Amino acid sequence: MDQPVTPRILPRQEHSISRNIIDPDALKVLYRLHHHGFIAYLVGGCVRDLLLGKRPKDFDVATDAHPRQVREIFRNSRLIGRRFRLAHVYFPGGKYIEVSTFRRHSEFEEEGEEAHPHSDNTFGTPAEDALRRDITINGIFYNIADFSLVDYVGGLEDLRDGIVRSIGDPNEKFIQDPVRMIRVIRHAARTGFRIEEKTYLSLITHVERLRLCSPARVRDEFLRELRDGSAKESIRLMVETGMLFVLFPSFLPPLEDEKRKGYFLNSMETLDQLHLLEEPVSEELHLALFLHPFLEFYCPLDEFPAGRKGQPDFHQKVREWLMGILGPFSFTRHSREAAAHLLAHQRSLRELGSHGRLPLRLIRRPDFAQALRLFQLAAKARGEEPSPFSWPREEKRFRRRKRRPRFRKKPRKPGGDNLAAGESSPGDPPL
Template sequence: MPPQIIPRDEHPISRKNIHPDALRVMYGLVRKGFTAYLVGGGVRDLILGREPKDFDVGTNATPNQIKKAFRNCFIIGRRFRLAHIHFGDQIIETSTFRRCPEPDADGDGDLYVFRDNCYGSPEEDALRRDFTINALFYEVKRFSVIDHVGGLSDIRDRLIRCIGDPNIRFREDPVRMIRAVRFASRLGFRIEPATFNAILRHHREILKAAPPRVFEELIKLFAYGSGEQAVRLLYKTGLLGELLPEIARYLDQDHSQNREPVLWSWLGRLDDRIRDRGGLNPVLIFATLFFAPMNRILSEQAARDEEQERLPLHLRLTELLTPICIRISMPKLMTMRMIQVMANQSRFVPDKRKRFSKRGFVAQETFPETLALHEIGLRVAGEDPERLEPWNVLRREIEAQRPDSESTKKTAAKKPRRPRRRQVKAGVEKPNETTAIQDDPATETAGENVEIKRSRPPRKRSRRRKPSSAPQT
């Protein structure tokens, strides 16, 4: 089927909204005789009037040809060989057009794709992408948009539609199911019925995906303040029950009792914070996600066994959360930091039996996330967040007393280096006093006999003979 080509006067994309470095890459490849398009989510966001986060380029040049064209190019990846072209802090990701790999004739029915470096045409590259809204190309030469899969109509209808048979595409790469949830929640789109039913049918396939990829996608769900809607969709499609069954059971318990889970309020306040301040802090994201479910589990444990309540809160949270964090491939340092942030919430509850230093508490490295989580909790409870102002004042005082930079602290603590001793090379005699005396002309005129020390060769050690085993007569 021939592609639909939309001329400049029929689409809203302007070169003024494209990053200059992306234009530089495309024009550079075109001058070398290659085809180069702006591809992926950047084209989708420009059509929707949003500011793209990344500008990706697709071309028929191979990674090695791209590297020859740009000296600031680095090739990365195994499953996907990509060219990263660096312009200072900006990276333009440039990929070669690919096609779907041929199925393995000797396979066991598992469609999961481990390698995908089969190069192809622009049309084949569009057909191998995940969703129609992400398969649009922008041609810088004629300023036109190229649509091979009907992505423009799905953008107008606000639909997330899988390219090809979703039952096959989700088995090829199960992470696409989380991506469908992410795009639907972020853009406010609906998941098309055939695509949605395929997720319901194959949600268990997500356990075959690499845990680090899944963990990265979970963090991306909260970008642009869309976390609450994303977790709702994960729960509705069954993906949450596979990835975080503890949270799914918490929601099931609330729904069985016909009450609105307080978790949605926590995630809603987190979304407000991300929209207002920007940035993604994984420690704060997962601390907010786990706080309400873990509190209920701790209360149930204390009701069954009074000894549990006497244990330190940090220890109880560690026992609960460590297996979960290992399962989702959360880094160990991030896990420890998140547990500390959650355990610190008890410090805000006044307890006359326990005394602690407020200045020491505020000076902790985890205090910014601790205070942010407490602020979210206050907003969920409907309390005034102005109660946090004394903590903010104390925090500013302590930060003002800290040194300007860590480098000055390291320089001050650095010990002076010892002077290096001059080493004599092997085979070169070290001058001694007797040699120096002989070289003196005054000594030679005096006619004194000077003994010269000479280095002797090492003595050869004689090998001892083994005693004869013959009997003596």
């Protein structure tokens, strides 16, 4: 659809965003920019979440002040970024508010070689800044000057109707930056909105272009899919659109089995429940729970001898398989190795489940707690009761029996006087 040039302005009395629900530090940044004569808007996902009645994780600010001007206004700020400069305004506890200057191009859009990274021609107007964004519901601005909402892209209507729609021509947007397709999936999963038809068809058409993207960017976006608390719906949409098989081609054969597909989605639902309870989940546990439904398909247990004898070969097989899956996405070596250890321990826990008692050699391992947690979560995803395990709380301490000291008589000197000076013989009469 053609985007309106004149924005729709929604006054304070017609929307639900109050300053009481905005982060106090974000308000400080907005007010200081406004008092220095600059435009200051809350932008992006925080405005969307506030309108949906959710608590935003981050509050981002956009302004017409240039980065160096922002740096002069906020002495507690630091400029970051190479191509597009941003300011992080820091507050106690390591917290910061990100402040960006309105710009006309996305960070990853291709531009001419003559464009200088820090030149003024990268900056733009509020309308241009709205039009460069991914989807309409993320293009709504909150104006601190009069507490109104500013909408250049039709985001308010799509938010009301429950639609995820690309801003502008989706074909052009997805060709410029294919990673936007992952974000469309994530926002549809997080909000429960439906993807607009033209955007959906364009996504299916261009999904193969994700192979051309930076592996590090794809990795970061994919991890956000797992961490946002809507992993099950995200993965379901990825399977439906074919995106999952572009990222992980080897998943296609095992997911033809409906039972394994259901187990896979249940595993993601289990992960969502952990995030809902705000329980800490490490990156390696995210990866291990994501890959666990495919473990027995690619690393069958019956190919290895039972017990400790087959464990080293099984562990090596898991490492090689996991490297083939995660290697193209530039995951850190620590994350890959830690996830491989967690998956390899599942064989030991499964074999020992019939005994119900775990040996000390296993529970002494630093990753034992996470391996046991993965085992229990996987059982829950399969609809089974996890095996009850027990183990000794501490090692037995063996003490040697103390020997009683043996007293030896001093040897007598042959043919000499063995009495020390001043001593008397027991047979001598007293003096």
